[in-house]
């Protein structure tokens with residue numbers, strides 16, 4: 073029998089875990105950020121492209137560079153979070169395929185010759201890795217709060233000036249303040265979202 077995740081594990085990663093809007097003053101170590109990355113990087117991506125790139129902002133100085141790009145409603149919680157991750161993707165991810173997909177040396181050239189395929193692949197797989205990141209963070213004992221309310225162009229100009237990496241979404245990390253969690257919103261039932269053929 074294959075093992076299955078026990079109830080406490082399901083609660084931790086998805087069932088009772090909640091998006092956080094406020095943060096306790098509990099630091100997050102760089103070692104823990106490395107542990108999260110070492111777990112999330114194992115999630116699958118097409119042709120093992122691994123396009124996600126992450127910038128961890130863990131000081132007031134680093135956060136200050138991000139604040140002008142945020143929607144007003146995201147400013148206070150981002151200031152309060154011990155860490156804010158910029159989840160981006162490398163538009164030239166295929167340059168690393170000789171390392172990541174060494175048995176198919178032609179794969180790099182496929183993407184280099186097809187900009188549309190490269191763009192879709194980078195965004196699709198970078199987004200998947202962003203989801204793995206949030207689940208991995210929870211599995212490592214952190215709370216998360218995703219944010220897409222920000223100006224991507226401003227973030228890209230500030231943090232990725234050479235244009236190679238593009239921001240996707242932001243994710244606050246730390247230990248959430250339960251008092252600031254919003255009421256749970258409904259989800260679609262199986263029959264509303266799924267089809268069995």
Ligand SMILES: Cc1cc2nc3c(=O)[nH]c(=O)nc-3n(C[C@H](O)[C@H](O)[C@H](O)COP(=O)(O)O)c2cc1C
Pocket residue numbers: 089090091092145146217218219220221222241256257
């Ligand atoms: C990619 C992403 C972007 C989000 N953007 C924002 C945002 O800009 N501002 C905000 O207050 N909440 C944002 N949220 C939070 C969502 O509204 C929240 O995760 C959703 O309502 C589910 O809440 P729950 O995890 O507590 O069930 C975002 C979440 C994700 C995953």
